[in-house]
Structures are given as structure tokens and as C-alpha cells.
Amino acid sequence: MEIKIERAKTLKPKPAANTELGFGRYYTDHMFVLDWDKDQGWHDARIVPFAPIPLDPATMVLHYAQETFEGLKAYRTKDGRILLFRPEMNARRFANSNRRLCMPELSEEMFVEAIEALVSVEQDWVPAEEGTSLYIRPFMFATEAAVGVHPASSYKFVIILSPVGAYYPEGVNPVKIYVEDEYVRATKGGTGFTKCGGNYAASIAAQVKAEQLGYTQVLWLDGVHQRYIEEVGAMNMMFVYEDRRIVTPVLNGSILPGITRDSVLKLGKHLGYETEEARMDIHDVIADIKAGRVTEAFGTGTAAVVSPVNKIRFQGEEIGIGDGGIGHITQQLYDVLTGIQFGKTEDPMGWVVHLK
Ligand SMILES: *Cc1c(COP(=O)(O)O)cnc(C)c1O
Numbered sequence: 427m428e429i430k431i432e433r434a435k436t437l438k439p440k441p442a443a444n445t446e447l448g449f450g451r452y453y454t455d456h457m458f459v460l461d462w463d464k465d466q467g468w469h470d471a472r473i474v475p476f477a478p479i480p481l482d483p484a485t486m487v488l489h490y491a492q493e494t495f496e497g498l499k500a501y502r503t504k505d506g507r508i509l510l511f512r513p514e515m516n517a518r519r520f521a522n523s524n525r526r527l528c529m530p531e532l533s534e535e536m537f538v539e540a541i542e543a544l545v546s547v548e549q550d551w552v553p554a555e556e557g558t559s560l561y562i563r564p565f566m567f568a569t570e571a572a573v574g575v576h577p578a579s580s581y582k583f584v585i586i587l588s589p590v591g592a593y594y595p596e597g598v599n600p601v602k603i604y605v606e607d608e609y610v611r612a613t614k615g616g617t618g619f620t621k622c623g624g625n626y627a628a629s630i631a632a633q634v635k636a637e638q639l640g641y642t643q644v645l646w647l648d649g650v651h652q653r654y655i656e657e658v659g660a661m662n663m664m665f666v667y668e669d670r671r672i673v674t675p676v677l678n679g680s681i682l683p684g685i686t687r688d689s690v691l692k693l694g695k696h697l698g699y700e701t702e703e704a705r706m707d708i709h710d711v712i713a714d715i716k717a718g719r720v721t722e723a724f725g726t727g728t729a730a731v732v733s734p735v736n737k738i739r740f741q742g743e744e745i746g747i748g749d750g751g752i753g754h755i756t757q758q759l760y761d762v763l764t765g766i767q768f769g770k771t772e773d774p775m776g777w778v779v780h781l782k
Contacts, residue, residue, distance in 0.1 A: 434475035447591035458544040458585040482571035492568035493623040494523040499559040503769035508781040523620035528577040557592025600736035604641035613649030618680030655706040661725030662687035676703040686726040722753025
């Protein structure tokens, strides 16, 4: 793919080393843009100054939400190199999302090449402080201006970058979660397995409700029986049993196949734990927590890597998990996975991609 580069005339000041980066507060100087239409297919790959995208008020994405996205990070090693973590998995998931939403597919090679080209132009933006990284947000949306429901005839694929802070500046912090038994996030046959904006729009009401009740995240149950555990917020959910088994809900079409989820399952096995994907009835899991058979619980996702859960509220009752702190196995998985991502420990699975 030939990528034209138009450099920004003035560069933004980079946040100082001691700035609280947060998440999604700062954006870099450039973005990647690629257009698609029926006649030309993908064309006009370019890296241009970061700027607003003007849209006709009839642009289809604003009305029918034909939009998909991805999320991954670039990590700086102690000796200054830049690493990506399993970007080909994001490429594959993006293609699956686009297929489901009748949007054009981008090849794995083009997706990864676009990310590498943009991160390479913006390499000075990859922060170096402990735990910080450069968040990469690729997305695609329908650009045809027509208020009629059909697959759009034109799309834009864009990548933006944001330096982000350590998710846990004061050490990994356990959260309280709320089992949602009214709203559902996704159902069988729907778009739960895709990363599309519409899934998030539908999830906000439950998130607001959980926060009002004093909880950090929503534990989602399945949309058919409202009985089987699916995800926690925008993370996959894992439980550790007293026999050192790591168990997560089996992918069923409405659960998002997280790359962190897949990595934790593979790494868990590599570290000698038994891992299992199963249909998990919330009633059984609650009983197992009460009986002490579940000793640790955590969410997994690119932003936090692992997010330990120490309290769970179900049908008006709050139940503690483990001793209230981060569990040993959760901590070990966090340390080994972030060690691989930041190039601190060896990479037994060959997951890391070095930026040239
Ligand atoms: C992105 C996402 C995840 C986590 O996926 P990772 O690839 O691990 O970052 C989990 N659930 C939902 C709903 C998501 O959108």
C-alpha cells in the first residue's frame, strides 16, 4: 500500500513526563486515513495532520451507526524500542466486525501496515514512564450521505493515537461490580461479538445505573435467559477456583472475543494452570463464591490488562470475593502479561511485534 505523508506544519507540545495522561485526553499530531467506495475499492492511503472530519448532515453513520473500531497499544521498552502486541488479532477481529455490519474488509496486512506507518511517524509520542503507552484507535464508518437504510456505498478507515497513563498508578486496584438483571448488552444473533459503536450506545444506561448504586462496572448476563455470565463492562470475565482452575464464559456469539482473554487463557496454561471455557450460571458462581470455591475474579481487556473484582452485588446482596485484595494468580498473570508487552520478560508465545 502506498501511503502519502503530509506533515503537520506545527507540532503540539508533548505532555510533560509528570503529566497525568489519563485515558484519551491527548491526541498526537497526525492521523491515518483511507477511503473506500464501490468503484475504486480502498484508495488514497494517507497520513495527514490530526484534524476534524467534515460530514454532511445526512451521512449514514450519524443515523444508522454503521461503525466499527479496534483498540490496541504501542509499548516503549526500557531500551527505547517500540512494541505492538498481537496486532494481527485486532486485524482479524476488525474484519469479522466489518463483515457482520456489511462494511468493506481490510486485509490483515493493510491494517497492520497502516498502524505501523502511523506509529512510526508518531514514535516520539510513545511515552516512556512506567506503565504508560500509546493507545491506538482504528475505526471505520459509513460516509455516504443518504438517509436510507442499506449498506453504504462509501466508508472511511481512520487511525488516531493517544498517549495514555498507567491504568493503576498506585498499584492494581480491585473493583466492585453489579450484576445487571434488567438491561442486556447483546443477544444471540446480534452484534455482541463485534466491536461496533452501537453496542456501547446500548450499554451506557446500565453503566450509569451501576455507578449510581456505587459500583464500578456492570456484570452482563446473557440476553436470552438472563442467567449466564457474559462480560464485565467492556472486559471479559474470569474466575479462579480453589483447585487453581481459571474459568471464563465460552464464546457464544454475544461475547466479544477479547485478545487479552485469549492471551490470559494461553498464558495461564503455559504457567501450569488448568484453563476452561464454560457456560457459567450466575447462581452457581454466586454459590461457589459464598462457599469459598471461587478464590479470585478479574476482568480482562487492553486498557487495564486485568482488573481484579473483590465484591459482587447480585439481587440486592453484596458478596466479597477472596480477601478483598488482588489474588495471587491474578497478580501473576498481570505481571507476566505486562512484562511481555513492555519487553521486560521473554515472549514465549512470539506475541510481540517490533516496530521497524
Ligand atoms: C474490546 C472489548 C473487550 C476486550 O478486548 P481486548 O481485545 O482484550 O481489549 C471486551 N469486551 C468488550 C465488549 C470489548 O469491546
